[in-house]
Amino acid sequence: MPDRPGLRPRDVTPLPLTALDATAPADVLVTGVTHDSRQVRTGDLYLALPGAVTHGARFAAAAAASGAVAIMTDAAGVSLAGDVSVPVLELADPRSRVGDIAAAVYGHPARDLLMLGVTGTNGKTTTTYLLDSGLRAAGHTTGLIGTVETRVGDERVASIRTTPEATDVHALLAVMRERGVTACSMEVSSHAMVFGRVDGVVFDVAGFTNLTQDHLDFHHDLDDYFAAKARLFTPAHARRAVVVVGDEYGRRLATSTPLPAVTIGRGDADWRVERVGETAYLAGPDGAKVELDVPIPGEFNAANAALAAVMLVEAGVDVATAVRGVAACPGVPGRMERVAGPGGAPAGVVDFAHTPDAIDNVLRALHPRGRLIVVVGAGGDRDRDKRPLMGAAAARGADVVVVTDDNPRSEDAAAIRAAVVAGARAVPDTERAGEILEVGGRREAVRAALSCARGPGDTVVVLGKGHEQGQEIAGVVHPFDDRDVLREELVRWSEEQSA
Numbered sequence: 001m002p003d004r005p006g007l008r009p010r011d012v013t014p015l016p017l018t019a020l021d022a023t024a025p026a027d028v029l030v031t032g033v034t035h036d037s038r039q040v041r042t043g044d045l046y047l048a049l050p051g052a053v054t055h056g057a058r059f060a061a062a063a064a065a066s067g068a069v070a071i072m073t074d075a076a077g078v079s080l081a082g083d084v085s086v087p088v089l090e091l092a093d094p095r096s097r098v099g100d101i102a103a104a105v106y107g108h109p110a111r112d113l114l115m116l117g118v119t120g121t122n123g124k125t126t127t128t129y130l131l132d133s134g135l136r137a138a139g140h141t142t143g144l145i146g147t148v149e150t151r152v153g154d155e156r157v158a159s160i161r162t163t164p165e166a167t168d169v170h171a172l173l174a175v176m177r178e179r180g181v182t183a184c185s186m187e188v189s190s191h192a193m194v195f196g197r198v199d200g201v202v203f204d205v206a207g208f209t210n211l212t213q214d215h216l217d218f219h220h221d222l223d224d225y226f227a228a229k230a231r232l233f234t235p236a237h238a239r240r241a242v243v244v245v246g247d248e249y250g251r252r253l254a255t256s257t258p259l260p261a262v263t264i265g266r267g268d269a270d271w272r273v274e275r276v277g278e279t280a281y282l283a284g285p286d287g288a289k290v291e292l293d294v295p296i297p298g299e300f301n302a303a304n305a306a307l308a309a310v311m312l313v314e315a316g317v318d319v320a321t322a323v324r325g326v327a328a329c330p331g332v333p334g335r336m337e338r339v340a341g342p343g344g345a346p347a348g349v350v351d352f353a354h355t356p357d358a359i360d361n362v363l364r365a366l367h368p369r370g371r372l373i374v375v376v377g378a379g380g381d382r383d384r385d386k387r388p389l390m391g392a393a394a395a396r397g398a399d400v401v402v403v404t405d406d407n408p409r410s411e412d413a414a415a416i417r418a419a420v421v422a423g424a425r426a427v428p429d430t431e432r433a434g435e436i437l438e439v440g441g442r443r444e445a446v447r448a449a450l451s452c453a454r455g456p457g458d459t460v461v462v463l464g465k466g467h468e469q470g471q472e473i474a475g476v477v478h479p480f481d482d483r484d485v486l487r488e489e490l491v492r493w494s495e496e497q498s499a
C-alpha cells in the first residue's frame, strides 16, 4: 500500500538539484520529493531507499516514467536502478538525508510553525488532541499529525501510520503553512525516530508521556526502545522538554536530556497534579494552583491533560488559557468513547488500549455498579511478548474477559488468542475475579460479552482498535468499527431481553 497521506503544497519554489548535491547537473530543478515510486508527481526528486522488504531503486524506471526529474539512492541502488532516463545520484546513506532534503525542497516549513511533538508508549494521540484544543483557545489556526488523522485547519485526512515518512511530514507542514496554520501538534513514534521521519523538524516543545512494554518486535529491549524515544529530546530535534515522571524512564529522561526540561509528577516535580476529592489541580513551580478540568475519563488522562497544559505554557501560552483550552477538548475518537445503547442496556465503552499498561489503566478507570466485562485481543505481526501480559492485565482488572481477534495480519488468529488466554489464565485465582472466554470473530465476541451482562449497572468495554475502521486479516482489510458493532449489538441485546 502506498503510504503517503497525499497532500502536497501548491506553490513550491523550484529548487536547483545542485543545492542538494553539488555534483548534480546544473539544469535540474525539483518541485517535490517522495520516497515512494507510486506517489511520484511531475518535477519530483525520487529518493530510492533500501528497505527490509525491497529496495526503492527497483522502482527507479517507474518513478522516472511518472515524472521524477532525478533519483537519489545508495551505491547498491545505483546498480539496481540500471539505465534510466533521468540523472541517478549516489548518496552514502540516503535515509539519513531524507528529512533535510525534504525540508529544503519545501522551504523549511517547520521553521514557520509553532511545533509541538509528543512521544511515549501510550497517550500520544490523546495529548495531541488536548494540545490542539489548547492551541485553538490561544488563538492559533492548528494542524495535527497522528494515528487517527492528519488535520490541516478544518480539512481531515485519515492517517495510515502514526508518524508519516519525512518526505510527507515536510509536505504536510508546507500545506499547513500555505493554508494559514500557525501551530502543529504531532505524534512522534519510536519507529519515526529510528527511520528519521522527523529529521529536519526542530520542535519548539517536545513532550514525553510514559514508556512501558510495546514494540519489542522492532526494538531489542525496553532500553533500546527508550533510546529511540530519547533522541527526540536532543537539540537536533527539540528546543525544550516536558517530561511526565510517572515511571522510571520518564525520570531517566528528565535527568539525561541536554534540553531545558520541566517535569510533571505527583511529588518531587516542577508541576504537580494534585487531587482534592474529585477535583484535580495543577500546581506550578511558583506554588500557584489552577483547576485541571480533565475532559476525558480516567486517572491517566489527568497526566495527559497536565502534559498538554504544561507544553502549552512552555510554548508561551498563559496557564489559565492553557487549562481552559485543554478542558474544552471534545474527546478523542475511540479513546474512552462511550457507546450508548437503548434504555436499560449495559454501558458500552470503546478504547484503543493495546498494551498491558493501557489495559490496566483503562480497567481501573471504569467503575461499574455491576460487572466489568472486557473484550480484548492482540495484533499480529507486532510484539509477541506483550500478548500474555495483556491477557493478565485484563484478567486482573475485569470480572469477565472475552479474548478475541484484533488485527491478525499475517499470523494465525487462534495462536494469538491462545497466547492472550494463557496470560489471563496464569493470573492466580486470588488476583482475578472471574471468567475467561475465548471467542474468535470480533462481533461474536462482543455479542458473547453482552450475553454476560445483566443490565445497565454492567459495563462492556471493547479494547484495542478504538478509532480503527477495519480489521486486517491475511492482507485484506475488512470494514469493522468497534463503535458501530457495539452499538448494533447493544440494540440486539435489548431486543432479545424484551422478546
Ligand SMILES: CC(=O)N[C@H]1[C@@H](OP(=O)(O)OP(=O)(O)OC[C@H]2O[C@@H](n3ccc(=O)[nH]c3=O)[C@H](O)[C@@H]2O)O[C@H](CO)[C@@H](O)[C@@H]1O[C@H](C)C(=O)N[C@@H](C)C(=O)N[C@H](CCC(=O)O)C(=O)O
Residues within 6 Å of the ligand: 003, 035, 036, 037, 038, 048, 049, 050, 051, 052, 053, 054, 055, 056, 057, 059, 160, 161, 162, 163, 164, 165, 189, 190, 191, 192, 195
Ligand atoms: C518497520 C517499518 O516501519 N518499516 C517502514 C520502512 O519499510 P522498509 O524500510 O522495510 O521499506 P520496504 O518496504 O523494504 O521498501 C523500500 C523502499 O521502497 C519503496 N517502494 C516500495 C514499493 C514500491 O512499489 N515503491 C517504492 O517506492 C518504499 O517506499 C521504501 O522507501 O519504510 C517504509 C517507507 O519508506 C515504511 O512504509 C515502512 O513502514 C511499515 C509499512 C510499517 O508498518 N510501519 C509501522 C510498524 C510503523 O511505522 N508504526 C509506527 C508506530 C505506531 C505506534 O505508535 O504504535 C508508526 O509511526 O505508525
Ligand SMILES: Nc1ncnc2c1ncn2[C@@H]1O[C@H](COP(=O)(O)OP(=O)(O)OP(=O)(O)O)[C@@H](O)[C@H]1O
Residues within 6 Å of the ligand: 120, 121, 122, 123, 124, 125, 126, 127, 147, 162, 187, 189, 209, 210, 300, 301, 303, 304, 334, 335, 336, 351, 352, 353, 354, 357, 358, 359, 361, 362, 466
Ligand atoms: N498516559 C497514559 N498512560 C497509560 N495509558 C494511557 C495513557 N493515555 C492513554 N492511555 C491508554 O492508551 C491507549 C492509547 O492512547 P493514545 O491513542 O492516546 O496513545 P498513543 O501513544 O497515541 O498510541 P499509539 O502509539 O498506538 O498511537 C488509550 O486508549 C488508553 O487506553
Ligand SMILES: N[C@H](CCC[C@H](N)C(=O)O)C(=O)O
Residues within 6 Å of the ligand: 147, 162, 354, 378, 379, 380, 382, 406, 407, 464, 465, 468
Ligand atoms: N500503532 C499501533 C496500533 C496497534 C493497534 C492494534 N489494533 C493492533 O493492531 O495491534 C501499532 O501499529 O502497533
Ligand SMILES: [Mg+2]
Residues within 6 Å of the ligand: 124, 125, 126, 146, 147, 148, 162, 187
Ligand atoms: Mg497514537
